[in-house]
Amino acid sequence: MANFEFDGIDELGQFFEKLADDIDKVDNQALKVGGEIIAKYQRENVNRSGKNQPHIQDNITVSRPQESDEGKFVTVGPNKKVAWRAKFLEYGTSKMPPYPFVEKGADEGEGEALEAMEKVYMDMIDRA
Numbered sequence: 001m002a003n004f005e006f007d008g009i010d011e012l013g014q015f016f017e018k019l020a021d022d023i024d025k026v027d028n029q030a031l032k033v034g035g036e037i038i039a040k041y042q043r044e045n046v047n048r049s050g051k052n053q054p055h056i057q058d059n060i061t062v063s064r065p066q067e068s069d070e071g072k073f074v075t076v077g078p079n080k081k082v083a084w085r086a087k088f089l090e091y092g093t094s095k096m097p098p099y100p101f102v103e104k105g106a107d108e109g110e111g112e113a114l115e116a117m118e119k120v121y122m123d124m125i126d127r128a
Helices: 007-046 080-091 101-127
Strands: 059-063 067-068 071-073 077-080
Touching: 007 059, 007 071, 007 077, 007 101, 077 080, 077 101, 080 101
Parallel strands: none
Antiparallel strands: 059 077, 067 071
């Protein structure tokens, strides 16, 4: 029977643990960067009202990264302060056609957001 002896296994394990922590941080950073780009497009696609009230455009936010069974994600869109009004624009009413600024912003910003997220990951790889 052959016996093998390896040096540096403990250090290798520590390296992989640190790498996992770094990847988790970079995932969060990439999601936030991508989410901000989508938010920018949503803000550009919604008009400001002339009323003295919180404007939807000023209240589009990006959530903290969250996890589900499908993976990590951020939520991008109007915050709770204006969401009840934003749904009327997005989906329309019986007297008004839909103006889907949330969906349109996501569609328009998707490519740019993916490129920015890719850059975050590539920067991490370059630093490693």
